[in-house]
Amino acid sequence: MDAGNSLKKLRxxxxxxxxxxxxxxxxxxxxxxxxxxxxxxxGICHSWSSDGRCISLLKILMTNKCIYNCTYCVNRCxxxxxxxxxxxxxxxxxxxxxxxxNYIEGLFISSAVEKSPDDxxxxxxxxxxxxxxxxxxxxxxxxxxxxxxxxxLLEQIGSLADRVSxxxxxxxxxxxxxxxxxxxxxxxxxxxxYLSNKVLESRDNKRYYSHAPKFAPAGQTTQMIIGASxxxxxxxxxxxxxxxxxxxxxxxxxxxxxxxxDSSLLPALSTLPPLQREHRLYExxxxxxxxxxxxxxxxxxxxxxxxxxxxxxxxxxxxNIAIFPLEINKASYEELLRIPGIGIIxxxxxxxxxxxxxxxxxxxxxxxxxxxxxxxxxxxxxKYEKDLHLDPQFIRDSLVPPHENxxxxxx
Amino acid sequence: MNYLYDCTFDGLLTCxxxxxxxxxxxxxxxxxxxxxxxxxxxxxxxxxxSKSEKVYRAIYxxxxxxxxxxxxYAYLSNDYHKGTYILQYLVLGFKVGAFIDNYxxxxxxxxxxxxxxxxxxxxHRFLGLTRFSDIGHLLYAEITPDHDILMLLADHFSNxxxxxxFIIHDTKREKALFYADGHYEIQALNKxxxxxxxxxxxxxxxxxKNYFKNIAIKERENLRLxxxxxxxxxxxxxxxx
Numbered sequence: 001m002d003a004g005n006s007l008k009k010l011r012x013x014x015x016x017x018x019x020x021x022x023x024x025x026x027x028x029x030x031x032x033x034x035x036x037x038x039x040x041x042x043g044i045c046h047s048w049s050s051d052g053r054c055i056s057l058l059k060i061l062m063t064n065k066c067i068y069n070c071t072y073c074v075n076r077c078x079x080x081x082x083x084x085x086x087x088x089x090x091x092x093x094x095x096x097x098x099x100x101x102n103y104i105e106g107l108f109i110s111s112a113v114e115k116s117p118d119d120x121x122x123x124x125x126x127x128x129x130x131x132x133x134x135x136x137x138x139x140x141x142x143x144x145x146x147x148x149x150x151x152x153l154l155e156q157i158g159s160l161a162d163r164v165s166x167x168x169x170x171x172x173x174x175x176x177x178x179x180x181x182x183x184x185x186x187x188x189x190x191x192x193x194y195l196s197n198k199v200l201e202s203r204d205n206k207r208y209y210s211h212a213p214k215f216a217p218a219g220q221t222t223q224m225i226i227g228a229s230x231x232x233x234x235x236x237x238x239x240x241x242x243x244x245x246x247x248x249x250x251x252x253x254x255x256x257x258x259x260x261x262d263s264s265l266l267p268a269l270s271t272l273p274p275l276q277r278e279h280r281l282y283e284x285x286x287x288x289x290x291x292x293x294x295x296x297x298x299x300x301x302x303x304x305x306x307x308x309x310x311x312x313x314x315x316x317x318x319x320n321i322a323i324f325p326l327e328i329n330k331a332s333y334e335e336l337l338r339i340p341g342i343g344i345i346x347x348x349x350x351x352x353x354x355x356x357x358x359x360x361x362x363x364x365x366x367x368x369x370x371x372x373x374x375x376x377x378x379x380x381x382x383k384y385e386k387d388l389h390l391d392p393q394f395i396r397d398s399l400v401p402p403h404e405n406x407x408x409x410x411x
Numbered sequence: 412m413n414y415l416y417d418c419t420f421d422g423l424l425t426c427x428x429x430x431x432x433x434x435x436x437x438x439x440x441x442x443x444x445x446x447x448x449x450x451x452x453x454x455x456x457x458x459x460x461s462k463s464e465k466v467y468r469a470i471y472x473x474x475x476x477x478x479x480x481x482x483x484y485a486y487l488s489n490d491y492h493k494g495t496y497i498l499q500y501l502v503l504g505f506k507v508g509a510f511i512d513n514y515x516x517x518x519x520x521x522x523x524x525x526x527x528x529x530x531x532x533x534x535h536r537f538l539g540l541t542r543f544s545d546i547g548h549l550l551y552a553e554i555t556p557d558h559d560i561l562m563l564l565a566d567h568f569s570n571x572x573x574x575x576x577f578i579i580h581d582t583k584r585e586k587a588l589f590y591a592d593g594h595y596e597i598q599a600l601n602k603x604x605x606x607x608x609x610x611x612x613x614x615x616x617x618x619x620k621n622y623f624k625n626i627a628i629k630e631r632e633n634l635r636l637x638x639x640x641x642x643x644x645x646x647x648x649x650x651x652x
Contacts, residue, residue: 017626035573051632353516366518
């Protein structure tokens with residue numbers, strides 16, 4: 001392999017892949033059956049880059065040569081970026097050698113569209129098939145699906161990869177129409193639909209016979225860009241919830257828009273990425289997935305933006321102050337999860353401890369449960385902590401420091 | 412009275428046995444690092460495998476398998492007082508049985524849970540942070556973890572690199588995990604030789620550094636967050652930094 005050339009390719013194609021958010025390697029437990037590698041269901045992070053995001057998978061594009069001209073994208077055909085492509089064998093070999101040195105947990109392969117969606121996906125399928133069948137690689141593989149891919153290829157990729165994802169890119173049809181006119185909403189939704197059916201089907205088959213062929217055992221995810229178009233948080237969260245309800249997605253990723261292109265349709269180049277907003281959306285997403293919240297509870301059409309000062313759960317509690325304070329010794333597990341500052345681990349600890357003795361305030365501290373927010377919303381054996389009031393304004397003033405430097409956010 | 416043991420897990424369990432069947436003790440310490448004091452005299456106990464075996468089984472049966480795991484993990488930590496904490500935890504454990512791990516508000520339980528969590532967290536970290544170099548016929552990695560986690564890495568890596576031969580060298584404790592042909596062993600290894608890498612190895616190192624640099628989004632730079640996940644003390648063994 002030509003060293004200088006490989007370095008250059010890796011530089012260009014890693015740089016172009018960095019805006020894909022997902023890097024998780026969790027959800028599949030697979031032993032090594034006589035090749036290289038295994039997969040662990042808890043996922044393993046191998047490094048953290050200077051932006052604090054974890055590096056778990058070799059996140060790379062097959063090529064950044066693209067026929068599309070999506071306004072927000074660095075790889076659009078009208079940009080004068082350097083272009084490069086990997087050969088399937090080259091990329092499979094690179095993954096193999098990185099994996100042997102424990103640099104990575106697997107491969108996250110994506111691509112720009114050089115000729116047609118099917119042509120691109122064929123190359124991706126070739127890399128995955130090389131890794132799985134020739135190299136006997138048991139590590140994690142996440143394949144990005146290009147909108148408009150034919151079902152035959154979806155079938156082939158899904159049976160070899162651990163996770164598949166189709167990016168919906170933007171939270172609504174209108175902005176997709178405006179910013180990526182060559183991508184049709186139907187072309188995005190139909191592979192998602194197909195994949196979610198296949199994933200459910202294989203999971204169902206597994207219940208009846210244990211050797212049922214697996215199809216994307218770590219499920220399906222998607223990603224949307226936040227801040228490039230005009231949608232408010234209400235629409236974004238409703239769209240997210242719909243993804244979970246309708247397609248049974250594992251996760252929806254948000255990516256704060258980095259202004260890379262100067263266009264009248266997009267925020268100015270000098271705009272800072274709305275990182276705080278992205279953070280609050282992720283918190284809300286967690287509430288949807290693990291805390292039994294519905295999007296309508298967290299946010300409504302009248303005030304369609306998430307509070308940037310406080311987290312969505314605290315904001316919800318402040319609006320619904322009437323149901324508090326909750327008695328720590330009596331509340332159900334689901335109620336405990338609704339107390340701001342109490343997460344799944346704390347709630348479980350409380351449930352355990354309650355079996356052996358009643359809980360008082362000082363016990364909570366000893367149990368390592370953070371009371372910073374929770375103390376406003378609980379009673380222990382009927383006692384509410386003194387000097388506190390169950391008043392939304394009082395709670396907000398005590399928790400939000402007066403001189404907070406909130407990041408300016410583009411909405 | 413303090414009991415001193417030879418820093419092995421069996422030695423520690425022998426002390427627990429003596430605490431119940433011989434003389435009560437206040438603390439248990441490893442004899443290599445023990446700092447004597449005027450209030451307590453210390454007796455060094457020699458390890459007796461029949462006694463430690465009995466304690467081992469008793470924890471498993473009379474308390475719980477999970478408690479045994481917590482005790483073992485706490486033993487692997489580098490805390491000076493770990494022996495004493497384990498003693499207190501087990502004394503309570505033999506009283507209350509399998510429910511011991513529900514007593515979150517008790518100091519005896521909290522101490523062991525904290526140590527056990529630290530050890531298992533670090534072991535998990537090193538599943539990712541261990542970096543191998545291909546030195547011809549085998550893969551070699553150097554690590555310097557805070558706790559003695561080598562044993563906890565063994566199953567994972569020996570399954571992952573089934574057909575490879577590898578050494579994971581804990582340079583701080585001067586011991587290493589050796590793996591070849593489906594078997595692993597932990598042995599003392601203090602030799603620190605300067606390794607010469609082949610051209611191919613240097614090439615992949617260069618590629619990895621290159622990838623590491625380019626995958627970061629400059630506009631989102633957050634070095635504090637990076638250090639929080641990947642503390643400075645681990646950096647010297649990482650290829651990419």
